[in-house]
Ligand SMILES: Cc1ncc(COP(=O)(O)O)c(C=O)c1O
């Protein structure tokens with residue numbers, strides 16, 4: 001949970017207030033000037049045409065883009081010129097117009113990568129995966145140029161679906177070319193009008209859009225709060241559908257395994273217990289947890305001791321732990337067959353790229369030890385050890401770190417909008433690449449840097465990262481809990497002395 005300090009909340013609000021006021025003032029002056037010119041085809045700020053046309057871009061998010069995001073856009077979307085390994089090459093850019101437009105140079109800077117979702121280190125060349133991926137590229141080419149139900153169904157796709165089902169512990173699976181689409185297209189294929197979706201308040205945008213697009217009624221429960229989930233469920237079951245009060249056709253509860261902006265583990269056992277009590281379906285998005293947690297990499301079910309048969313629909317992506325792209329749904333044979341018959345993303349979208357499929361097959365085989373080595377088990381032990389080491393060191397330094405132990409995602413709270421570019425630029429200058437996330441991906445006041453740890457980080461890498469983050473943290477002033485810091489270090493010291 002966020003422990004936003006009072007003074008920080010005030011200064012953060014004040015900063016946004018100032019940005020907002022000045023932005024509005026500038027927009028106002030701009031409008032007066034534009035009105036003076038009144039040219040018909042003039043494209044004004046944010047592409048507004050002069051007359052006759054309704055503005056395409058409107059609202060707070062547009063304002064935010066122009067008045068905040070554009071000022072710090074050098075901190076986002078930095079071009080990369082290598083694989084997202086423990087270290088990678090970040091392309092240096094320059095601007096001649098105060099960062100309004102950025103141009104790539106031919107120079108790159110080697111940086112410690114603390115931002116990619118490369119949890120198990122499969123995103124870079126791998127002795128087992130890479131040669132097989134290259135073989136599959138030669139054999140099948142980069143694309144099937146066809147949908148699954150036409151010519152886009154290779155032996156690899158069938159093999160992957162069987163392997164995913166076996167890996168996550170479900171009877172059947174279906175794979176898609178994109179993780180985002182797996183949520184946004186599957187949810188409407190499962191529920192529709194007259195159904196009820198109960199969604200965690202911090203669910204990923206792909207779930208939000210899937211839920212909205214489904215036509216089902218959507219109710220939100222407080223983030224990771226099983227008691228509130230139960231309250232919402234009781235209320236909704238008692239009330240039934242709006243106006244008619246007929247019983248809901250189906251009710252489905254959607255949660256994530258690890259929340260990607262919070263680094264927090266789902267309270268899955270408690271949530272499953274509530275869902276079972278009220279006989280409602282469960283949908284679990286394991287984008288960040290599959291492969292990354294659990295003794296054998298099988299995600300939050302394994303980590304938290306939940307039987308996968310208790311989760312009706314298991315969703316996950318191949319874009320994190322497996323170093324590929326695409327997503328999957330694993331469920332009963334009945335559900336998977338149903339999806340294969342009706343899901344537009346299966347019937348109308350080109351199938352997953354064969355080399356990407358091969359990458360996942362090979363990565364899962366390594367995780368399962370079916371490559372004939374123990375590298376998979378080592379990677380799993382390493383990601384856990386790395387994550388817990390990095391998290392506890394950050395906490396000792398006095399940062400406000402969100403999330404749970406074992407989670408490789410650890411947000412460091414920045415809060416103040418001025419601290420977003422300061423932290424990001426200074427880390428980069430010291431060859432540590434970090435990702436910062438702000439509104440609309442997080443609530444306005446809760447901007448943060450998000451560290452993602454990988455099994456491919458060595459202890460030296462992590463120490464280098466910690467040193468830089470600590471220095472920059474002092475400089476930028478984001479060690480919000482320095483008192484605890486002293487306590488813990490002195491405890492550490494006495495421990496060492498004993
Ligand atoms: C929880 C969650 N679901 C779905 C997705 C979308 O997956 P992809 O990036 O593979 O399209 C993400 C992406 O980060 C995610 O965090």
Ligand SMILES: *[C@@H]1O[C@H](CO)[C@@H](O)[C@H](O)[C@H]1NC(C)=O
Pocket residue numbers: 095096103
């Ligand atoms: C930006 O400025 C530099 C040096 O002042 C100049 O060499 C370069 O051509 C400019 N680039 C662009 C895209 O205008």
Ligand SMILES: *[C@@H]1O[C@H](CO)[C@@H](O)[C@H](O)[C@H]1NC(C)=O
Pocket residue numbers: 071074075095098099425
């Ligand atoms: C533009 O970006 C550079 C590099 O990230 C940064 O050092 C500089 O302060 C930025 N300039 C402005 C005007 O924001």
